[in-house]
Amino acid sequence: PEDDDNRLKTCGGKWDLYAFGIEGLDWDNTKPGTLRGDVADYLHKYIKDDNLLDQTLKDRFASKDLVFQFGDQDTKDCRKGECADDCAAMLEGNTRLQRGLNYMWYLKWALPGYTPTYSVFKGGHRPELFFAGEYFNKKAFDAGGWDECLWDSLECFSLLVKLLIGGALFLGFCSSAGAYLCMKAHINTHYIKIQHENASELEAALKLLVVRK
16 A cells, blocks of 8 residues: 555545546546546547557647646635645646646656747736737737726726725715714613613602502
8 A cells, every 4th residue: 555655646546537637538447427437438439449548649739739828926825725726736736827837847748849838928817817918819819918907906997986986985984884873872862761761660669669658
C-alpha cells in the first residue's frame, strides 16, 4: 500500500482520472450514464483501440489551432471556495491563473515540439472581461477591445452616477433610522402610559383597603 506522502501526491492513484487527465476512458473503466462514460463512448467512435488512445489524443490535440486565455487577477485561493479544491485539482495549482500557466508548461513537456498559444487579459474570472479583451477581439474580429463596466463595480461609473447611488443609500439609511426612532418613541410612550395606569390602579386599591379598615 502507498504511504501517506505518496498517496497525497497521487491522490490515491486517481490524479489523472478524467476530467483532470485521460485515465479512466478505456472500455473497462467506464460506467454507462456517467460523464466519463459519455466521453468514452464519443472517443471510441473514432479510436477503437484503447492502446492507441493516449497517443492519438496527444497527436490530435497538437494539430489544433487553440488559444488559451487567463485573467491576470484570477488569483483567488481555491482552498477558500473560489474554485475546485479536490485533490486532483489542487495538484494543478492553488489558483486558476497558476493552473493555467502550469498547464502551458506541461503541454511543452508532454508534446515535444508543441508551443501552446496563450495570452493574459486584464481582470479575474469574469467572462465579460475576456470578451472585452484586446487579444480575443483581434483574433476573432480583427478589432480592438474595450473597457468593460462590470455591473457590480463602481470603478467605471461616472461621478454623477456615484453621487446618485450614494444619495439613494443615504436617504434609505435616514428613512430606516427615522422609522426606528419613531417606533422606539412610540414603544416608550406606550410603556410609560401602562406604568401610569398600573400606578393609578394600585393607588385606588390601597385607598379602598384603608377605607375598609
